[in-house]
Structure formats: C-alpha cells, structure tokens
Amino acid sequence: MIRYYTKQHGELIELTDYAVHCWINIEPPFSHEELEDLSSKLNIPLDFFTDPLDIDERSRYEKDGPIRLIVMNSPILNETDKENESIYITVPIGIIFSPETVITICSHENPVLELFLENKIKHFDPANMQHFILQILEQNVYRFISCLKKLNLKRNLLEQELYDSSRNSELWQMLRIEKSLVYFVNSLKANELLKVKMKRIDFLGLGLNEELEEIYEDLIIDNSQALEMSNVYTVITGSTMEAFASIISNNMNVDIQRLTFVTIMLMVPTIITGFFGMNIPLPFSHNEYGAVFILIFSFIVGFGLILFLNKKKHR
Numbered sequence: 001m002i003r004y005y006t007k008q009h010g011e012l013i014e015l016t017d018y019a020v021h022c023w024i025n026i027e028p029p030f031s032h033e034e035l036e037d038l039s040s041k042l043n044i045p046l047d048f049f050t051d052p053l054d055i056d057e058r059s060r061y062e063k064d065g066p067i068r069l070i071v072m073n074s075p076i077l078n079e080t081d082k083e084n085e086s087i088y089i090t091v092p093i094g095i096i097f098s099p100e101t102v103i104t105i106c107s108h109e110n111p112v113l114e115l116f117l118e119n120k121i122k123h124f125d126p127a128n129m130q131h132f133i134l135q136i137l138e139q140n141v142y143r144f145i146s147c148l149k150k151l152n153l154k155r156n157l158l159e160q161e162l163y164d165s166s167r168n169s170e171l172w173q174m175l176r177i178e179k180s181l182v183y184f185v186n187s188l189k190a191n192e193l194l195k196v197k198m199k200r201i202d203f204l205g206l207g208l209n210e211e212l213e214e215i216y217e218d219l220i221i222d223n224s225q226a227l228e229m230s231n232v233y234t235v236i237t238g239s240t241m242e243a244f245a246s247i248i249s250n251n252m253n254v255d256i257q258r259l260t261f262v263t264i265m266l267m268v269p270t271i272i273t274g275f276f277g278m279n280i281p282l283p284f285s286h287n288e289y290g291a292v293f294i295l296i297f298s299f300i301v302g303f304g305l306i307l308f309l310n311k312k313k314h315r
Contacts, residue, residue: 147184
C-alpha cells in the first residue's frame with residue numbers, strides 16, 4: 001500500500017494523492033508496477049525503492065542529484081514459530097527524501113513506522129523533513145533497546161527454569177535468544193558505521209543547526225549503547241548456555257543414579273529369594289518363619305549396599 005500523510009493542527013491526516021512536503025509510506029502489500037509508477041511520477045530512481053526490499057541489503061546511503069536514500073536495519077518479531085529460529089530478525093528500512101517529500105519503504109510491517117502512523121511520537125511533522133528523519137532514526141534505536149531488554153528478561157526467566165530442568169526445550173529457547181542477539185550485533189554495527197559516515201559528510205544537511213546536531217550526536221551515542229548491550233547480552237547468553245548444558249547433564253546423571261539405587265535395592269532381594277526358591281535343601285527352608293527372615297535379610301543387605309555406595313560417593 002502506498003499512502004500519503006500530512007500533519008495538520010497536531011493530527012496526522014491521510015491524503016488521497018501526493019502533495020508537496022507530505023510523507024509517503026510504502027508497506028505490504030504493493031506491486032512492482034506501483035513502485036514503477038511512483039518512481040516515474042516523482043522522478044526518483046527505481047532502485048531507491050527496490051533496494052530496501054532485499055532482506056539482506058546492508059546499511060548504507062546513496063545520492064542521486066537532490067534525491068537521497070538511507071537504508072538501515074530495524075528489528076521485527078520473527079513470524080516463524082520454529083523452535084530453532086531466532087525470536088527477532090532485522091530487516092531494512094528505506095528512507096528516501098528530496099527537497100519536497102520524505103518516503104519510507106519496508107518489506108514488512110514495521111513497529112517503528114507504526115508509532116508514527118498511530119501519531120504516538122510527539123512533535124513530528126513530515127514538513128520538517130530533517131527533524132522527521134532524525135526521529136525515525138531515533139525511534140529505530142529505541143526499538144533495538146526495547147527488544148534487547150525483552151530478550152534479557154526472557155533469558156533471566158529461562159535461567160530460573162534451567163536450574164531444575166533435565167529437558168532441552170529451555171536450551172532451544174536460549175539458542176533463539178542468542179541468534180536474535182547475533183542479528184542485533186551485526187545490524188547495530190552497520191547502523192553505527194552508517195551514522196558516523198553520514199555525520200562526517202553532513203548527508204542530512206544539518207549544517208549549523210545546533211539543535212539538530214545535538215539530537216544526531218545523542219542518536220549515535222544511543223546506538224553505541226545498544227551495541228554494547230547486545231555484545232554483553234551475547235556473551236552472557238553464550239556462557240549461560242554452556243553452564244546450563246552441564247547442569248542439565250548433571251541433573252540427568254543424578255536421576256540415573258537414583259534409578260540405579262532403586263534397581264540395586266530391588267535386585268538384591270530378588271537374587272536372595274531366588275536361591276530359596278530352588279528345589280534343594282537350604283537354611284530356613286523348613287522354618288515356618290523362614291520367609292520373613294529371608295525378606296528381612298534381603299532388605300538389610302540391599303539397604304546396606306546402598307549406604308555403602310552412597311558413602312563412597314561422598315568421599
């Protein structure tokens with residue numbers, strides 16, 4: 001869908017067609033023919049629209065006369081429910097801007113852009129293009145940080161379950177978290193490099209606007225913070241998985257040991273009573289209380305063997 005928006009009296013209003021200084025948002029579903037028509041109508045290179053649709057497109061910027069393109073990675077919830085897939089993935093967002101309009105395009109519905117569509121971001125105005133673009137970049141960083149906090153909370157909850165667990169399901173969940181963090185680390189590194197390069201050449205044309213320059217500086221710092229969080233959480237998650245893999249193995253060994261003790265306890269009486277079940281003369285075979293003596297003796301030997309093995313284990 002290709003939709004046109006403008007801001008009037010603090011309210012986001014959808015337009016029926018293109019207008020100068022409007023915001024054009026492109027999200028699924030849309031056809032290639034629609035992109036071609038919009039490209040021809042606004043005199044924007046078609047590859048500016050198609051490049052951000054490639055899920056493997058790297059973060060970068062490009063310029064064609066007065067038309068400029070920014071491609072950056074953004075986190076979204078993975079719609080695949082497979083237990084070996086990551087919880088979050090990253091997809092490119094394309095920001096195309098000219099002196100007359102700002103265009104955003106993404107191959108998936110993106111929570112960052114949804115915030116603007118729902119008018120939840122204060123003081124944003126598509127007509128103030130530089131500030132609007134900075135706000136999109138800023139909310140994208142905040143989205144990374146929010147997802148990182150959710151992943152860390154989920155990891156902490158899984159840790160509590162893993163202490164007494166002998167199953168692999170929790171480890172699969174940890175693996176999904178680790179994969180998500182790998183996506184985040186790579187994307188945040190690319191986004192940080194992109195922002196530093198854009199600042200160096202003043203790609204957004206902030207010039208001597210100290211307020212916007214300060215916002216952009218804070219944006220780079222926040223991105224670095226998110227990257228540092230991703231690196232720390234990745235190391236912690238990897239170490240946790242190794243530690244709890246050993247714990248799960250140890251828990252299984254304890255369960256097997258308990259079953260072994262039960263087996264020994266049942267095996268010894270079975271062997272002893274088996275001897276007395278033979279068709280040959282044995283002690284107590286003609287005693288009316290012989291069966292009771294044999295059972296008591298069998299359980300004493302069984303418990304004695306268990307105590308002996310348990311004592312040796314704790315030496």
